[in-house]
Amino acid sequence: MPCVQGTPRRPKQRTKQKEASWWTRLRTELRSFYQLALDPLHGGGRRDYFTSMFIFDLLTFLITIFGWSSFAESSASASADVTTYISQNYVPRTFLAMVLVQFLLLIVDRVLYLRKYIYAKFIFQVVLLLAVHTWLFFVLPVITERPFVDNSVAQLWYFCKCSYFGVSAMQLAAGYPTQILGQFLTKGANIVSAALFLAVQAIPFLLEFRELLDWACTRTVLSIMFWFKVQDIWSSIFVIKSFRHYEKSAPRKLGTPIGLVVKALVGGLGTIAIILVLWFPLVLMSLINSTSLSNPPKSVTVQLQIGGYQPLFHFTADQQFLTRISDAEMSTLKNTYTSPRAQSFITKYLASDVTRV
Numbered sequence: 001m002p003c004v005q006g007t008p009r010r011p012k013q014r015t016k017q018k019e020a021s022w023w024t025r026l027r028t029e030l031r032s033f034y035q036l037a038l039d040p041l042h043g044g045g046r047r048d049y050f051t052s053m054f055i056f057d058l059l060t061f062l063i064t065i066f067g068w069s070s071f072a073e074s075s076a077s078a079s080a081d082v083t084t085y086i087s088q089n090y091v092p093r094t095f096l097a098m099v100l101v102q103f104l105l106l107i108v109d110r111v112l113y114l115r116k117y118i119y120a121k122f123i124f125q126v127v128l129l130l131a132v133h134t135w136l137f138f139v140l141p142v143i144t145e146r147p148f149v150d151n152s153v154a155q156l157w158y159f160c161k162c163s164y165f166g167v168s169a170m171q172l173a174a175g176y177p178t179q180i181l182g183q184f185l186t187k188g189a190n191i192v193s194a195a196l197f198l199a200v201q202a203i204p205f206l207l208e209f210r211e212l213l214d215w216a217c218t219r220t221v222l223s224i225m226f227w228f229k230v231q232d233i234w235s236s237i238f239v240i241k242s243f244r245h246y247e248k249s250a251p252r253k254l255g256t257p258i259g260l261v262v263k264a265l266v267g268g269l270g271t272i273a274i275i276l277v278l279w280f281p282l283v284l285m286s287l288i289n290s291t292s293l294s295n296p297p298k299s300v301t302v303q304l305q306i307g308g309y310q311p312l313f314h315f316t317a318d319q320q321f322l323t324r325i326s327d328a329e330m331s332t333l334k335n336t337y338t339s340p341r342a343q344s345f346i347t348k349y350l351a352s353d354v355t356r357v
Helices: 022-037 048-064 084-086 093-115 120-143 152-174 191-201 206-217 223-251 260-290 329-334 340-346
Strands: 300-304 313-317
Touching: 022 300, 048 152, 048 191, 093 120, 093 206, 120 152, 120 313, 191 206, 191 223
Parallel strands: none
Antiparallel strands: 300 313
């Protein structure tokens, strides 16, 4: 029988290069991300996420202050409250340390943003990420003696901090903006932005602190005094521009006098507010003095002594020998002592404030 011999089947050739391990791929991705993040030409400076980062950092700061009972020691968790500490004139060291650290982190983030230190921002992001997770998942449960899953305030704090990390990573990926101009409240010229801008500027020491930090971290030929003058001129121009936009959109025509209703609402309410600020403390003190509760004595001790000798007279009366005078007796007392000095003293008290021994 004819025999047909087929060609022998050749084994498949395996590639000499093996597939890269997961560690090699991860290292390659991290290196490419790192090089891309530190590239000064990457991103083009078109994105500015500092406002979002500041808002999330501010939220974590406020959560720490008003939710301190969830971060305090287990022995003080039940009574740890900001109002309690303020009333007792006592500030715990751990509370002060947490608030101070978060405030310093805000300043560091602002400095990196102004100086455009993308390399330092990358290191700051990694170190802060490791420190937050170490403190939140390992240190805090030991301090409060309750797990993280049962601490709702800490979970809210962690959510805001993770949001900050996400926005901060977006800033790293986009690169710092090439020019930093204005504030987030001055992006649009309208009456709402102007009102919020003036409210923020009214916060004590906030404007001075921001301008000093910006001047110290910005390349400029201006001295500190001229820097403040330029910022003041810029702020005034923005407010005027916002009100000009409002006047253009207002139904009142140019050249017509302002109506009495607007004057009564704005001028009248403003005048009343200033009067209340000036005179309300005095009125409040007067009302407190006239409506104070009487505090009658429970015992009275009278002692007459000359120099360092033994007392000549000593008398003690308990509560059973102390009686309050009536309104008629109080009127008689006022009519008996008619001198101006005596009247100025007696009229401060009511009949329920005077006790007969």
